[in-house]
């Protein structure tokens with residue numbers, strides 16, 4: 001469906017002349033594959049998030065794949081992860097021949113992985129835990145990182161929704177202002193078109209662990225000792241010293257990403273204003289639950305999610321918005337409800353199952369207006385009780 005079909009699309013790209021100019025300059029430079037723009041983007045990204053190392057890759061899926069390999073979560077190992085997630089973590093777990101073990105979320109209002117559930121699912125075979133900061137709201141990282149330390153297993157953040165969000169911890173166990181991505185062995189970000197920092201496709205790995213940097217960089221580029229830009233700059237030999245892939249990022253998207261990174265705090269602030277307006281308006285109804293309605297911490301406000309009490313109620317809401325020209329989507333079906341993962345049992349993770357069967361994501365992007373949010377809320381509040 002073309003975007004123009006919708007009066008209000010789910011998301012809209014938000015870039016202007018600066019990004020166009022940055023991309024044009026790269027084209028004029030006549031160097032397109034990984035080079036100085038990628039290096040500069042990595043440095044600026046690491047600095048902005050307060051983490052030592054950043055490694056740009058082709059997508060968050062390749063970031064997850066490399067991260068699992070780098071921490072040794074492979075070949076029969078178990079990887080505990082939320083049942084309420086985009087399928088990338090589960091797919092990548094299988095791709096490294098490990099086994100995804102699904103843990104339930106805390107509640108319909110706080111749909112991130114439950115620390116108690118993580119504890120329950122850890123076995124002698126567990127090598128890593130993957131968490132996902134749903135909709136941009138950080139997971140309970142203080143408790144989760146303590147569990148991982150206690151069991152000596154690696155912690156991987158799928159931070160695709162939460163770029164620029166800060167952890168919140170009532171006991172102040174994190175240094176003030178710790179950004180998402182800085183509280184784990186590795187954190188993975190996506191720059192796919194619908195993300196808060198969007199360049200079409202792309203990803204980033206953040207880590208404070210110096211020992212992981214070289215293996216990650218090598219695997220990104222075929223297991224090579226010298227990289228493409230090094231060879232362009234004069235290195236005339238390379239060896240292959242590990243398994244490897246082509247998960248490289250490129251110069252045009254890095255140049256655009258650098259501009260988008262500078263704009264990120266302002267754009268996240270705008271998202272916050274709109275999300276709070278939605279929450280205030282929707283507090284006048286109790287038919288549909290609103291995720292994170294009472295959340296007091298920081299967020300990147302990536303998604304605005306409502307949860308209907310049944311699939312029938314969900315269909316009524318989707319139809320009401322669709323007939324008015326408002327696009328919605330489903331983020332996400334419970335992973336063990338998906339055919340490819342149907343060997344899992346979604347009854348094992350009932351909160352994720354109910355969330356997946358009821359969730360409706362409504363438009364949230366910096367270019368949305370407060371008036372449009374009001375109109376969408378009016379539509380939500382007047383959803384018919386039945387189609388008859």
Ligand SMILES: Cc1ncc(COP(=O)(O)O)c(C=O)c1O
Pocket residue numbers: 058059060061062085086088089132158160161189190191192202203
């Ligand atoms: C939570 C989550 N994880 C992983 C991914 C995969 O990202 P990519 O498309 O960059 O591989 C996405 C992308 O939509 C996502 O939302």
